[in-house]
């Protein structure tokens with residue numbers, strides 16, 4: 001798959017490296033072309049190193065490229081938006097109309113207190129005309145660097161919220177490529193629940209609580 005990434009920061013690096021290692025073509029983008037190019041080079045090296053480690057000596061990897069916002073948006077069959085909230089509207093304006101009708105992965109969390117009256121996912125849908133799927137926002141960037149993200153023998157489950165079946169299918173594949181399990185989280189109208197959940201869990205973690213411990217095992221779910 002060709003994956004365009006709007007962003008050249010932590011999330012772009014972590015997830016883009018995983019997908020390059022899995023054999024996808026990746027292009028990242030940021031405000032500073034030389035910094036993005038340097039990041040793309042380290043991603044390529046890391047993807048090649050881990051691919052060789054996991055798959056054997058002959059494993060090759062397609063190089064990660066760097067481009068402008070518009071180039072990454074045009075490059076991707078799937079495009080991940082991984083920019084900070086402050087830059088979101090400007091970056092999406094620079095990306096132009098290239099995202100219209102494409103699967104668009106939204107990983108964003110709110111900076112500052114979460115405002116349920118201003119959910120991020122539908123804003124990205126409205127600004128891009130893309131088929132937005134909210135995913136990957138519940139875990140810290142370092143989780144997305146793990147090969148694979150498996151805890152106590154259980155692959156991490158990644159909830160997806162989106163409306164378009166083809167976009168959801170593409171993102172499910174990308175979740176599985178990390179060694180994680182995709183979970184159907186419902187339509188894009190439920191993406192705000194993922195955003196609020198992240199805000200709540202981050203608050204618990206910062207308060208020193210074990211947020212993972214707040215939910216009982218399935219047998220006690222009441223279902």
Ligand SMILES: NC(=O)c1ccc[n+]([C@@H]2O[C@H](COP(=O)([O-])OP(=O)(O)OC[C@H]3O[C@@H](n4cnc5c(N)ncnc54)[C@H](OP(=O)(O)O)[C@@H]3O)[C@@H](O)[C@H]2O)c1
Pocket residue numbers: 006007008009010011012029030031032081082083084085086087088091107108109110136137138139140141142
């Ligand atoms: N970090 C996490 O643990 C984590 C976890 C889950 C979700 N997320 C979400 O993922 C998204 C990206 O986070 P990240 O950790 O990758 O952030 P980051 O490392 O700070 O990277 C932010 C990216 O946004 C770009 N950007 C464009 N306009 C900007 C502006 N006005 N101000 C700041 N940055 C701007 C930056 O461009 P340059 O490359 O030119 O600097 C950079 O590529 C955010 O929505 C965040 O909520 C993060």
